[in-house]
Amino acid sequence: MARITAGVGCSHVPAIGVAMDTGITEQDYWKPVFAGFEKSREWMKEANPDVIFLVYNDHCTAFDSSIIPTFALGCAPEFQPADEGWGPRPVPVVKNHPVLASHIAQSLILDEFDITIMNEMEVDHGLTVPLSVMYGQPEEWPALVIPLAVNVVMYPAPTGNRCFQLGKAIRRAIESFDEDLNVVIFGTGGMSHQLQYKRAGLINPEWDKSFLDRLTSDPVGLSQMPHVEYLREAGSEGVEMVMWHVMRGALDDEVTEVHRHYHVPASNTAVGHIILENKT
Template sequence: MARIIGGIGTSHVPTIGLAYDKGKQEDPAWKPLFDGYKPIADWLAKEKPDALIMIYNDHCSSFFFDFYPTFALGIGSEFSVADEGAGLRNLPPLPGNVELQAHIAESLVNDEFDLTIFQDKPLDHGCFSPLPLLWPHKPEWPGCVVPLAVNVLQFPLPTARRCYRLGQAIKRAIESYPEDLKVVVVGTGGLSHQVHGERVGFNNIEWDHEFLELLQNDPEKLTELTHKDFVERGGAESVEQIMWLTMRGALNDSIQQKHVNYYLATTTAMTAVLYENA
């Protein structure tokens, strides 16, 4: 049977991809961030997962506000990079495992999650910003992806509890898949940041670390928070933390934090954390 071996939480700030493409890995302003991903990349290289489930939000690259689904699962043999206005990044398409994706889709619907299914849609920086820091991509990516887009842009949003329960349903889906696969679940976005409005540039370091502690040891407490709670504590865009809760719900109750890197050098608390199932 397939099994989930761990989870990753990562920021998906678009400037990470820009800095990567411009070769700024040794730049003093960026080196602490890039170095913070190396232990996770080493772990992935050692464990060799067959698939990453990428939980992300689309930034109006493939969906727009006239049709913006709550949960959207991609099914396809490959997913290309979205052009977000600055030209295509020099990254190969991400391969997909259609049989695994279709199984997850059917399992989640049977678990009463009403999904939107998409095909032939490119993926934006929600997926592609952190991926080259985690996986090598030359000449090709080492495994496949299952893209799962969550609405954190247009209200009404799914609740924190609903996202956590979605992760639990993903766990059931993976563990019912008959092929012997190793899977890692990646929750993207967050942590505290606000990129517009009166509180532009807002961060809350204390809350970020409290969130990480609760995510590991008491995620149910986080499911009690409203969207207003997340926004007040971490800024408008920190509501993306509900995607980390989806990742956490897919893991065992008991997990080990193998690595964490927290770097606040811009308006966003850029974070990378690795969990292993205990």
Template sequence: MARITAGVGTSHVPLIARAIDTDKTQEPAWKPIIDGYEFSRKWIEREKPDVVILVYNDHGVAFDMSLIPTFVIGAGESFKPADEGYGPRQIPDVIGCPDLAWHIAQSVIEDDFDITIANELDVDHGLTAPLSMMFGKRGVNDSWPCMVIPVAVNVIVYPTPSGRRCYELGKAIGRAVAAFDQDLNVQVWGTGGMSHQLQGARAGLINQEWDQNFLARLADNPEEVADISRLEYVTEAGSEGIELIMWLIMRGALPQRVKELHRFYHVPASNTAVGHIVLDAKAD
């Protein structure tokens, strides 16, 4: 049977991906961040996941004000890097896992989650930056070392889902994977955040204390973290801090008891903080 073996939480800052693409990772501005992922790169090389269910948000490329789905699952054979205004990144296409994606879609819909199914979907830095951060630089003629199922969440346009709703969707995804009849090593990644705000009077906001508290509670107190309100995310972590609800889909998909393997936090990175955590789901 398929099994979820680990969860990863990570920021998806586009400039980190650009630093990787342009070989600037050893420059003083970027080396501390890249070093913070060294454990994870070595760890995932040993773990060798077959599939990563990667939770992210689109940044106005695949979806805009004409279409605002709350939850989307990519069920296609492959997904191309999106053109975010300066041409697509020169990285490999993302290879999907349609059989598992369709199984998850059926399972969570029958579990009363109305998820949208996308057979065609261009994926932006929300999905591709974490792949580069975890797997390192890849060119267009290379390939990513695992299949990826994109799960997009609306965190751009109000009303967004609540953290609790995301956490419960994660649980539903966990049940779906456990019921899939192929032998697959599956990881779930939640991306986005941490505290940041890109506009308005509070542009540039970074709340290190709140971020660190979120990271500290995620492994051992997920029920508590799931009840953080939308208002608290926006007030304490900025308008884009709401992206952290996507980490709760990852956490919900894991067992109640997990082991924290690695935690990393760094300020500054562009105009945000970078947060990262690796959770072992084999602790039970």
């Protein structure tokens, strides 16, 4: 059967993609950001997943205020990089495992999770930046990618608990697929940051590090955190962190923390990253 072997939590700061695309990763500002992903790239080569299930949020490219699905699962054969205003990123086309994606869609809906099925969708930096920091700049992505877009742009966003329970349902779906596949699940977004109004530029390292600690050791308790705490402690865009709960919910109760990276600042936010492996 297919199995989820590990989870990756990762910020998806758009400026990280720009730094890679323009070849400035060795500049003093960016060097410590990318140094923290050197071990991650080695780990990815060893983990060698067949499929990445990547949880991210769209930034008004595939969706706008006229249609805001809470959970949107990509089931198309491939997904083109989106033009976010300065042309599409020069990264490979994202290729799906459409049979597994369709199986997951059916399993989730029969498991009473109402999701939107996307048979056509472009993907933005929320999805491509995590792939870039984990794989570098290959001609093709080494793994197939199933995208799950979560609404954290317009309220109401799903709760951490809802995302955590969705992760459990995704695991059930994947483990009921009869092809032998190694799957790694990504939860992306965050960490603490706010892009507008009086608290623009807010970064809360203590809260961020506590979140990473609890993601490993107290995932159930962490998933109960209310939206107001994300907003108060992590800024208006800190609510993106609920997507990490999808990843964590898909893993074992007890996991091994393989690697962690945290750096401030990168653009106007903090970069957070963690790799968790199932013990079984």
